[in-house]
Amino acid sequence: MYRIFNKELTVEITAQGAEMKSLKDNSTGVEYLWQGDPKYWKRTSPVLFPLVGNYKNKESIYKGQTYTMSQHGFARDMEFDLVSQTENEIWFSLKDTEETKKVYPFSFCLSVGYRLEGRKVRVLWKVENINEETMYFSIGGHPAFQCPVNGKGEQTDYSICFDTDQMLTSSVIGEGGLLTEKKALYPLENRKMRITKDLFSQDALVIEGNQAHQAALEDPDGKAYVKVDFEAPLFGIWAPKGGEAPFVCIEPWYGRCDRADFDKKLEEREWGNALAPGQVFDASYTITLA
Structure with a gap:
């Protein structure tokens, strides 16, 4: 386990998957990151590479050859190498192996970094194509945040606030973790979406097409306690079905x-x-x- 810190925050990261495992406020000791109880979900903030979600039938075809890969790719289960570490910044790297070539036909270097800036954690990705041909890939984040946080209220007392007041449209995930033609509409009230018991009854919300670039979790008092900003063209909001898991992923x-x-x-x-x-x-x- 590796640690970076500044006056405000302390972050812990493990070399397996270059996964953030803890995000604490130094002054209060409050843990903001889900701690990975396998009763609900064993992970905390995996890096999804070279696949986000599922291939159809877990398969992709490239140059006539079929490759089989499980959901969200292999990087989250592999040991990364430590590249550099300072007090408030750390970098890891992962390169292709004989095993990855069996499921993904490209050579690559994936670098994952974490940098503290005041009360912010910047999560950084670099993907280098070291092939002599075009490389195709996906990459994504999957951080899970405590909800409720610090024992405050019930999850259904919380909301997600976005940087838009427009209705959000989510593509609906169906059998096999694949996208259907169905759409779900989520009207926002004052930019907010209430977290309900059945919000994730059809799996993750898949918000495509640059509909928003910021999502924040708000406590029962309407205060945003964690905010995620991104330039990515799409994002997911997820918690396990049933409304019992005490976290929400952005x-x-x-x-x-x-x-x-x-x-x-x-x-x-x-x-x-x-x-x-x-x-x-x-x-x-x-x-x-916050």
Whole structure:
């Protein structure tokens, strides 16, 4: 376990998956990140690469060959190498192996960084294409935040606030974790969406097409206690079905699951990313505590 800190915050990250495991306020000792109880969900903030969501039938096709990969890709279960560490910034890297080549046909270098800036944690990604051909991939974040936080109220007393007052449209996930043709509409009241017991009854909300670039969790008093800002063109909001899990995920994505009628061609995936040989994809998102 690695640790970075400043006057305001302390963050802990594990080399497995380069996954953030703790996000604490130094002055109060309050933990804001879900702690990974397998009763609900064993992870805390996995990095999703080179797949966000599911391939159709867990398969993709590239140059006539079929590759099988599980949901959200393999990076979250692999050991990263520590590249550098200072008091308030840390970087890890992951490169392809013989095993990854069996499920994903490209050579790559994935770098994941965490940088503290006051009461902000900036999560940074770099994907380098070290092939002699275009590389296709998706990448996303999956941070889970305590909700309720610090034992305050019930989850149904909480809301999600966005940087828009327009109705949000979510694509609906169906059988096999694939997108259907159905849409769900979520009117906002004063930019807010109330968290209800059945909000995630159809799995994650999949908000596509730059509908919002900020989502914040608000406590029962209407105070935003954690905010996520991102440039990603789509994002997910998720908690396990049933309304019992005491956390909510806000997930910036560059990519998503396949549609149920998709033909599995890797280079044609919606919201996928194409990276030219030798080029580097840079992206980030920011978590801010109140």
